[in-house]
Amino acid sequence: MMNVFMTRAIKLAMQNVETGGGPFGAVIVKNEKVVAEGVNRVTVKNDPTAHAEIQAIRAACEKMGTFDLSGCEIYSSCEPCPMCLSAIYWAHISSIYYAASREDAAKAGFDDLFIYNEIKLNPDERSIPHIKLLNPETPFPFEAWIESENKTKY
Amino acid sequence: MMNVFMTRAIKLAMQNVETGGGPFGAVIVKNEKVVAEGVNRVTVKNDPTAHAEIQAIRAACEKMGTFDLSGCEIYSSCEPCPMCLSAIYWAHISSIYYAASREDAAKAGFDDLFIYNEIKLNPDERSIPHIKLLNPETPFPFEAWIESENKTKY
Numbered sequence: 001m002m003n004v005f006m007t008r009a010i011k012l013a014m015q016n017v018e019t020g021g022g023p024f025g026a027v028i029v030k031n032e033k034v035v036a037e038g039v040n041r042v043t044v045k046n047d048p049t050a051h052a053e054i055q056a057i058r059a060a061c062e063k064m065g066t067f068d069l070s071g072c073e074i075y076s077s078c079e080p081c082p083m084c085l086s087a088i089y090w091a092h093i094s095s096i097y098y099a100a101s102r103e104d105a106a107k108a109g110f111d112d113l114f115i116y117n118e119i120k121l122n123p124d125e126r127s128i129p130h131i132k133l134l135n136p137e138t139p140f141p142f143e144a145w146i147e148s149e150n151k152t153k154y
Numbered sequence: 155m156m157n158v159f160m161t162r163a164i165k166l167a168m169q170n171v172e173t174g175g176g177p178f179g180a181v182i183v184k185n186e187k188v189v190a191e192g193v194n195r196v197t198v199k200n201d202p203t204a205h206a207e208i209q210a211i212r213a214a215c216e217k218m219g220t221f222d223l224s225g226c227e228i229y230s231s232c233e234p235c236p237m238c239l240s241a242i243y244w245a246h247i248s249s250i251y252y253a254a255s256r257e258d259a260a261k262a263g264f265d266d267l268f269i270y271n272e273i274k275l276n277p278d279e280r281s282i283p284h285i286k287l288l289n290p291e292t293p294f295p296f297e298a299w300i301e302s303e304n305k306t307k308y
Contacts, residue, residue: 006287013295017302023295043306047212048221048245054203067202075287077295082273083244086237088282089269091202095283100296108296109307115243119236119273123250128242130250133160133229141167141177141231142254142262148171152197153263 005029005075006099012039013052013077020044023108026052026076028060028069028093035072036060052076053084057091067154069093078105081112082119159183159229160253166193167206167231174198177262180206180230182214182223182247189226190214206230207238211245221308223247232259235266236273 005027012025022040029035038055042048053076061067069091074080078100080088088096102112114127123130145151159181166179176194183189192209196202207230215221223245228234232254234242242250256266268281277284299305 003287010295014298017295017298017305020304020306022308023299025295042221042244043308046215046219046221048215048223048308049203049208049212049241058201058203061200061202065200067196067200069202079277079284081240081244083237083240085273086235086240086266086269087203089272090196090235090237093282095285096277097285097287099286099288100294101286104294104296108299112240115240116273118243119239119270123233128247128250130233130252132253132255133157133251134253140254140258141164141171141179142258144168144171145177145262150174151171152174154176154197154202 005034005073006077006097008034008037009052009075009077010099012037016040016052022052022110024052024077026056026074028056028072028074030069030072036063049083051081051084053080054087057087057093061091067091073097078102078110081105082115159188159227160231160251162188162191163206163229163231164253166191170194170206176206176264178206178230178232180210180228182210182226182228184223184226190217203237205235205238206232207234208241211241211247215245221245227251232256232264235259236269 009025016039024040036059038052041050073095075097079098163179170193178194190213192206195204227249229251233252
C-alpha cells in the first residue's frame with residue numbers, strides 16, 4: 001500500500017540524492033495536510049543530526065510555534081534510526097509510517113543496528129567509554145530547576 | 155572526581171535554568187580545549203531536538219567544518235538520552251563524561267526510560283503505531299544513492 005505522503009517522502013529522498021544529500025526524506029502531516037518536510041543534510045550542512053526526520057520535526061515545530069507535535073504523523077522513506085525515533089517520541093508524534101527497513105538502509109551503507117545494540121547496554125558496557133564524574137559539593141542543576149518558578153515543563 | 159569541563163557543563167545548565175531553559179549543559183572538548191558548548195533550548199526555541207548535547211554537537215561541527223567529531227570528548231551535566239546518545243555515535247565522539255544519571259533526571263521530571271524501553275521493542279510492539287507502507291513499483295532512494303557518483307559517504 002502506498003499513499004500520497006509516502007510518495008512525497010520518497011520523492012524528496014530521490015531529489016536529495018541528486019543534490020548530494022543522503023537518500024532519506026520525511027514529511028510531517030496533520031489533519032491530512034503536509035505541515036513540513038525534511039531531507040538528510042548531514043554531509044551538506046556538516047550536521048550529523050540533520051537526518052530527514054529531525055529536519056522535518058524542527059521545521060514543523062518552527063512553523064507551528066510549538067515543541068509538541070501531538071496529533072501529527074510522520075512519513076519517512078526509511079525506518080527511523082534510534083536518534084530520530086527518540087526525537088519522534090520527544091516530539092509526541094502520533095504515528096510513524098515508513099517504507100524501507102533498517103536492513104535495507106544497512107545494505108546501502110547506512111547501518112544503525114550498532115546503535116540499537118549499544119543503547120541496550122549499560123553505559124559501562126558500551127563501545128564509547130562512558131565516564132561518570134561527580135562532585136558531591138557541586139550544586140545540581142536539577143535542584144535549581146525544581147525550585148525555579150521561571151520554567152516551561154515538557 | 156570533577157574537572158574543569160564538567161564544572162563548566164554544570165554551570166551552563168545552572169545558568170540555562172535562570173533564563174527559562176532546561177537544566178542541562180554540555181561541552182565538547184578536543185585536545186584539552188573547549189570546541190563548543192550547548193544548553194537545552196527545547197521550550198525556548200520550540201525545538202524538541204534542542205537538547206544540550208545535540209546543540210553542542212551542531213555547534214562543534216559548524217565550528218570545525220566537519221560532520222565527524224572523532225577525537226572529541228563530550229562532557230554533559232546528565233547522562234545523554236537515547237536521542238543524544240545516538241547523535242554522539244553518529245558524530246563519532248570518542249568519550250562521554252556525565253554527571254547526573256538518567257534516574258536523577260527522571261526524579262526532576264525528565265524521564266527518558268520509556269524511550270530506552272521503546273527502542274528495544276520491535277516496531278510493531280511500540281506505543282507509537284509503526285505502519286510499513288511499501289509499493290514495489292516505487293523506485294527506491296537507496297538504489298539511486300548506490301548508483302550516484304555525486305555523494306559523500308559517512
